[in-house]
Amino acid sequence: MSVIVAENLTKRFGAFTAVDAISFSVSEGEIFGFLGANGAGKTTAMRMLCGLSRPTSGRGIVAGFDAALQPELVKASIGYMSQKFSLYEDLKVWENIRLYAGIYGVSASSIPTVIDQTLERLGFGTERNALVGSLPLGWKQKLAFAVAMVHKPRIVFLDEPTGGVDPVARRQFWEMIYEAADAGVTIFVTTHYMDEAEYCHRVSIMVDGRVEALDQPRELKRLHSVPSMQEVFFQLARRARRKEA
């Protein structure tokens, strides 16, 4: 069953077409890698799917709702983690969890349980009262992912979630992603790391606002007769005419 569908999704800013009639669908429990160079239109496409930006034409259907017409319903059904670190550094670990639990409508009576469970799952028992600002970046990102999952969404959008962290922390982060996917959560993830693209079930590669390739990493490598996703990406990205934004 498809939980994310893009049908000729297009966004124009004046004469500039940021996203040019892209179409794809993501099925439940899939880890979908959404790749592209800076300025290829990834972020704009993702904003449209999350109900933040209205498409010029085409449709985005997320969790069964039209992202342009029912953005509130879409927003309530998804989790989101941004490339910019998105927790409050001056709040404690548990206070951040408490905030997002409240925002995503977790009932007041079950909030304490949710906080305890989240801390336990992360192994953050002793960091409960630590200010988030004092945690190492890798930990913060794990926390941010857990917070994005606090209302048990069926779909999570991750916008470059592992930017700037070391390989070990990235590895741990991907273990969390796999765990969520195994539990049936659909993961829509953008990344700059091509080794991470290998971890995805399927990847799409955007060039100049269009989806130039979409398949399993294995198939893409075979199609382009190269040993790694890195090479696939280079071959496609070389065709780009746009300057980097």
Added chain:
Amino acid sequence: MNQLYAFVLKEFRHIARDRWTTIILLCLPVVMLVLFGFAISTEVKNTPLAVVDQSKDELSRQLVERLASNQYFRLVKNLDSVEEAEELFKSGKASLVLVVGPGFRKELIAYGTAPVQLLADASDPNTARTVVSYATAVISSFQQQALGGGSVPYRITPVVKLLYNPTMKGAYNFVPGTLGLILMLICAMMTSVSIAREKELGTMEVLLVSPVRPLTMIIAKVIPYFVLSVVDFVLICLISVFVLDVPISGSLFWLVIVSLTYICLALALGILISSMVSSQLVALLISGMAMIVPVMFLSGMMFPIDTMPVVFQWLSKILPASWYISAVRKLMIMGLGFEAIRSDLAVLAGMTLLLALVAMKKHKARLDG
């Protein structure tokens, strides 16, 4: 409700954790009132006075006596000649010199008028003006008494009477001004900076993707600063009544109403500013430059609006603080009621509504980028 509560809780935690800002926000009104009320006061007390009495008759001695016994003057020296006065001015030992010409009594009896000269150190023109007007008032009241029933029956003596603030206490002027400034500072500046911070740090994006409605977010942002403003308002009123001896002589009820309106207005302004900028620094500069400075100089807090060039008078008309300060003056100092501040309140309410509408529209527009 749950959402709003979680959000308000978060805002209060931000403020509580930013301990220094909170301390500053709570201490600022105290410091400002004390500074304005005592230190940079425009009232003049104990002006050093020197006298050149060239008649040395009974009446002239009475006149000098009258001036010297007044609390605003302090007789420092009796001089023999006007030339000596200059030395005294230069050394700063006197700010006012009274020169009584020869034959003072004789002329006064004969013609009903006798010239006296006042020399004032006008290097500080405001003080000089005040000092001279005090002295003139004292002299003319003396003159009336000295003439008794009056040998000249139809003389007209201008008598200056200072209403509402008879002693021309500086604090009377600065309490309304400080209120206008502090409330604007906390509401507009803190709100705009706090929203701009979320944009700068990227947390705003996460909030936008969340099901929180923008209105909920804005209300939650505004509540803590509203509370803080009310605390400061109460603090300022207490200090003004119990420390500065400035009474609230008018309607306390309307003072609260007009202040709450002004707080809402400042909050709306803060939201509007934050919708236009995306960094804390710009938010700070705009609210600082565009608000604090004009409030200080154009709202009538420091300089009277009536004596400004016309352009500035117009400018002061579009400053919410001018209307607020004017209303507070009427309520606190002049002891008037609702009738007197009706137009001030109406203008403030209108401005609040307009700003809130524009701010909401701006925030909506930004969401669909």
